[in-house]
Amino acid sequence: MQYKNENGWIKSNEKKEIFYFCDEYKKFLDLGKTEREFVKEGVKFVEAKGFVPAESKKSLQVGDKVYYVNRGKNLVLAVIGKEDIEKGVNYVVSHIDSPRLDLKGNPLYEEFELAYMKTHYYGGIKKYQWASLPLALHGVVILENGESVEITIGEKDEDPVFTIPDILPHLAAKIQGERKSGEVIKGEELQIIVGSIPSTIENKEIKDRVKYAILEILNRDYGMVEEDFISAELELVPAGKAKDIGFDRSMVGAYGQDDRICGYTSMRAIVDLEEVPERTAICFLADKEEIGSSGSTGLKSDYLAYITGDIVEKVKGNFTEMMLRRVLWNSQSLSSDVNAGVDPIFKGVHDIQNAAKIGFGVVVTKYTGARGKSGTNDADAEYVGKIRKLLNDADVCWQIGELGKVDEGGGGTVAMYLAHLGIRTIDIGPALLAMHSPFEVSSKLDVYETYRAYKVFYTRG
Template identity: 25%
Template sequence: MNTIENLTEYLKNSVSPFHMVGHSIDLLDQAGFIPLSSKESWTLEKGKGYYCRTFSGELFAFKIGRDADLSKGVHIGGAHTDWPCLRVKPNGTFNKKGYLQINAEIYGGPILSTFFDRPLSIAGRLALKSKDLLNPDVVYVDLKKPVLTIPNLAIHMSRSEENAGGLDKQTHLMPLCAMVNETLNQDDYLLRYIAGSTGVKYEDILDFELYIYNPEEPQLVGLNGEFLSSPRLDNATSACALIYGLMDSSPSDRISLAALFDNEEIGSRTKQGADSQMLSIILEKIWASLGRDRISFLSDIQGSMILSVDVGHGFHPNYPASYDITTYPKLGSGFVIKMDSNQKYTWDCEAVGGLMNLCQTFGIPYQRCVKRTGQAGGGTIGSPLSAQVPVKTVDIGVPLLAMHSARELMGTADQISLTDAVTRFFTA
């Protein structure tokens, strides 16, 4: 398959952070990478690839060059596995005048209006009873079909004064899932339905993390198919580029590592987020398994570099006043190097210059991007990553339109340039 076909398949399979990691592992297994446990000591060999799933939504995969010189450090690419959406609350179903509804809460900062009037599905994981009391069994869930929808209020009614307050996030975002009748058991109906669909006993379910997602498939758009419209482009585009870039890379004298973190959309400050010590722990375990002590590790790591890979804001021709007057990325013109003097995007001229040199050497299209002065633009994992592992870091990604929508838009050429840049970075 080509780069866009790979991305399309990746998007279809990435219906929750847990499923994105699971699909990445399937790809790594096919490529001959060796699984590791974070709970065990490692015996690693040069010339081989490995991966470690530390938490359900977090993954580290790396290749050790045949002639790896640890004093040169490691080339790291990081991305996140989550996206803004709705999630099911505990006690997730309730009856309102014969309509069975889901009690949902907002995760991150989605464009809420885009989740209305769409077919929606549910994916995530269940914690099940086990003999190991504090370590329940975990089962991953994907209903795959549209089971929910959030209808809009008709325009004739929404003009009324009683609706002048706008969207109420508690009452207006409750998806419909069924109509109540005499044969319908309303008590935990959603979990009973999921248990039956998943092949587990309802009585064994202890807890859950369930995401409400858009099951519509990616689709090429445009007279020449130059755009890709899809849910979850933020940030499956980046994770896909890192996994395929690592698999296709050929590092000879260094280590290359792809890191996928959860919870970027809510600040990254969790055990499975980029603002934790897990990356440092993984790196130190690699160094120790190859015979280097901690002092050597702390010295060697200074030769490293990080690419924080996350989507950027593409220029929207209908809203030109929202962008910088000279430096704005267009869809289809290459991936973006994101720069911000306040370090919401992480960069410095030495790190950016090195990446530009690599791209120019191999003819890889890229653009630079800065925000309009005074305009908020969001953050990435770059700042917490570079604080936890203080080495040169650059924020890059594909430019998007409709970022944080239930369905976003990108240029297909930009995914190709991003994947090429990541592959060359991992090989350099």
């Protein structure tokens, strides 16, 4: 394992620390495969480190550590700094939702004595990657009586898993052979097989006996009836644990690293602060980024302004709208999201001179967007210069990166929604291979350097 500085490559004596950090990261990925699970595990983690619910505090003093939870899908951590809060705060904003398959509201049916469930994919996926793959079911069901029931099936060794059966190559020539890659598996073909044994109930009115048998199991184990699917959030994610990759174990392979790699490192960074920061530090873990940051738990909502206003009121003892506007306008942030690492197999989609590479440290991205910088926050040169100096002064290993060639495609982050509030913003996070796939790849060095970058931003930014 090596670091890079202005003199070239130098040998690191911190390999053991980096690997240990990433072992902890992998454990958290396994525990938090959905946004709800990430928040739940995050609350346990930060409470053990001295953070308390913000609602338990009528006022906030320098050094106080508090957290907020929004509808089970946002987790916000704050450490109150020494400086007057009206001079601004330091936000690190990541998202903790990932591409996946959601069960439809009426998913269960039977045909040819096989029971299937229909799904609706969430976020940008290559649909064919989700076929013939072991899948686990995670989520929550709200029963008719209002009871909330958590479901996780497919993660334990003794659990069953689910899968989307693909057609065998012997018969695929006509039905799939001429399809474009985006339609090798179509959206409506993303259906999981869930059972094949018919119910033993003696009732001539029940024709779909395999479907009925599945409902019997769900009722026995979770108290569900078929209508309860309507008030459920059940997500299919790849089954199995995060793994080391390579003979040298230098990389991490796992589902959901976009963007829980930034969620975990930003959370760890604020929890691990050794001293009270000058400026108030806020770690904001958002939902819904993969579908445009919409909804009451996405960053387009007013929740960031809401929690900031609450902090201002508790710190200052009073509140006006102008105070909040002043805080936001004087604040700065890191939009913490991943970039696309260069894969030598597909290097043609990148401008290599301006592309991120695995193992070269955290990636600073001045702008994202598509083609003519559409849908981006283009960070101003002064702020880029400040972040560059901050990372250099702390000897953080970093690189610049754009998301592909100019006319190749592109992508977005939450940066523009932060900038809309007047917050100075830049994208910064590690590079991944196989982004948005069921098994994304990161460099352990990059994971650790991302953590160091966020920590120095909280401390000195």
